Amino acid sequence: MEKKLAEYKCDTNEATCLKLVRFPEDVEDDGTTFHPEYSHQLFGDDEVAFGYKGLQIQLFYTAGNLSTLFKVKYSSKVTDTFDCVEADDVEGKIREIIPAGFTSNTDDFISLLEKEANFKPFGTMLHSYTVHNEEAEQLTYQIHKADISCPGFQEYHERLQTFLMWFIETASFLDIDDDRWDFFLVFEKYNKDGETLYATVGYMTVYNYYVYPDKTRPRVSQMLILPPFQGEGHGAQLLEAVHRFYCSLPKVQDITAEDPSENYVKLRDYVLTKLCQNLPSFDADKLHLGFSADMIREAQEKLKINKKHARRVYEILRLRATDMSDEEKARAYRLEVKKRLFGPYRKNQRELAKMRKCLRPEELVSHMGQLDTQTQHEELEKSYQLALEDYRRVIERLASQA
Numbered sequence: 475m476e477k478k479l480a481e482y483k484c485d486t487n488e489a490t491c492l493k494l495v496r497f498p499e500d501v502e503d504d505g506t507t508f509h510p511e512y513s514h515q516l517f518g519d520d521e522v523a524f525g526y527k528g529l530q531i532q533l534f535y536t537a538g539n540l541s542t543l544f545k546v547k548y549s550s551k552v553t554d555t556f557d558c559v560e561a562d563d564v565e566g567k568i569r570e571i572i573p574a575g576f577t578s579n580t581d582d583f584i585s586l587l588e589k590e591a592n593f594k595p596f597g598t599m600l601h602s603y604t605v606h607n608e609e610a611e612q613l614t615y616q617i618h619k620a621d622i623s624c625p626g627f628q629e630y631h632e633r634l635q636t637f638l639m640w641f642i643e644t645a646s647f648l649d650i651d652d653d654r655w656d657f658f659l660v661f662e663k664y665n666k667d668g669e670t671l672y673a674t675v676g677y678m679t680v681y682n683y684y685v686y687p688d689k690t691r692p693r694v695s696q697m698l699i700l701p702p703f704q705g706e707g708h709g710a711q712l713l714e715a716v717h718r719f720y721c722s723l724p725k726v727q728d729i730t731a732e733d734p735s736e737n738y739v740k741l742r743d744y745v746l747t748k749l750c751q752n753l754p755s756f757d758a759d760k761l762h763l764g765f766s767a768d769m770i771r772e773a774q775e776k777l778k779i780n781k782k783h784a785r786r787v788y789e790i791l792r793l794r795a796t797d798m799s800d801e802e803k804a805r806a807y808r809l810e811v812k813k814r815l816f817g818p819y820r821k822n823q824r825e826l827a828k829m830r831k832c833l834r835p836e837e838l839v840s841h842m843g844q845l846d847t848q849t850q851h852e853e854l855e856k857s858y859q860l861a862l863e864d865y866r867r868v869i870e871r872l873a874s875q876a
C-alpha cells in the first residue's frame with residue numbers, strides 16, 4: 475500500500491507550470507513554460523503534493539496585464555482508487571495567493587489576449603534602453619515608476635506579486651495602501667499585428683522610511699526579474715534607474731535594502747561600482763591611499779550610497795587598480811580588505827570576553843571555539859577569498875560593458 479501511495483506524490487516545482495502569453499499559440503507551446511524555484515510556502519518544506527498522478531498546475535498570464543488562467547490537471551487522483559485517503563487541496567492552496575477574476579477556461583483566456591493592445595505601462599517613464607537578442611533584433615524596454623494612485627495599478631500589482639511566492643524564498647505580500655511605497659516596473663515593447671504592445675518584465679518595491687529630522691531612507695523590499703528575461707541585464711538597468719531617481723531627490727539620505735539576497739548584493743556591487751568609478755575621490759591614483767572620508771562624503775552626497783556600501787566599492791576599484799602579480803601590492807591589498815573583514819571578529823571577541831564573567835563553565839565551552847585564533851584566521855581567509863571572487867566578477871562585467 476505504501477508503495478502505491480508513493481506513486482501519488484508530485485514535485486510541486488515541476489508540477490507548477492507558469493507562462494507569459496503573447497500569442498494564442500503560446501498556450502500549447504511547452505517552450506514558453508517555466509517553473510518555480512520554490513513552492514514551500516504553499517506546499518511545505520518538502521515541496522510535494524500528495525494525492526495525484528500526472529499533476530499539472532497551470533498558471534498562465536497574459537504578458538502585459540497579467541490576466542490569469544488557472545487550471546489543475548491530473549491523470550489520476552488517490553481518492554478515486556483508495557478509501558480513507560485524502561488528496562491535498564492543491565486548488566485551494568493556489569487560490570490563497572491568486573486574486574479573484576482569473577478564468578479556468580482556455581478559450582476565455584485566449585480571448586483576453588485581444589485586450590492586451592489596451593494595456594499601457596503604469597506611472598511615469600524614468601528610463602528607456604535597448605537589448606540585442608539572439609535573433610539579432612533590437613528590443614526596447616522601459617522602466618516606469620508607479621504608485622497606488624495610478625488607475626488599475628492595485629489590481630495589476632495583486633496579480634504581479636503572485637510571482638514572488640515562486641521565486642523569492644521568504645517572500646510575503648505587501649499592504650500597498652501605505653503611500654510610502656514606490657513601485658518600479660520594467661516593460662518590453664513589442665509589435666503584434668502592427669500594434670505596439672507591452673510585456674511585463676519585472677519590478678522592484680521600495681519603502682520610504684523617515685529619517686530625523688527631515689530626510690527619508692528608501693529601502694528596497696523586493697526585486698524580481700521574471701525568468702524569461704533573466705540574464706539579459708534588466709536587473710542592473712532597473713537598480714541603476716532607481717538609484718538615479720532617488721539621487722535627484724534632496725530629501726533622500728541614502729538607499730538601502732531589506733535582508734538582501736546574495737544575488738542582490740552582487741548586483742548592487744556592480745551597479746554602485748559603475749556609478750562611483752568616475753567620482754573624483756575614487757580616482758585610481760587615490761585608491762592606494764586607503765578608504766577616505768572624501769569617498770564616504772562624495773558617495774553619500776552625489777549618489778546616496780552609505781559608508782558600508784561605499785567601502786565595498788572602494789575595495790572593488792582598488793582591486794582593479796592593483797597589480798596582484800606584485801607581491802608587495804597584493805599583500806597591501808589583502809591586509810586592507812582583511813582589516814574590514816576582521817571587524818566582526820573583534821566585536822565578537824569583546825562580547826565573549828564579557829561572557830566569561832557571567833557564564834557557567836559548561837556554557838562557556840560552547841562559545842570558546844569562536845575565540846580560537848586558528849579558527850578565526852581560517853574564517854578570515856575564506857571570507858577574503860570569497861570577496862575577491864565576487865569583486866573579480868564585478869570587474870569583468872564592467873570591462874565587458876566598457
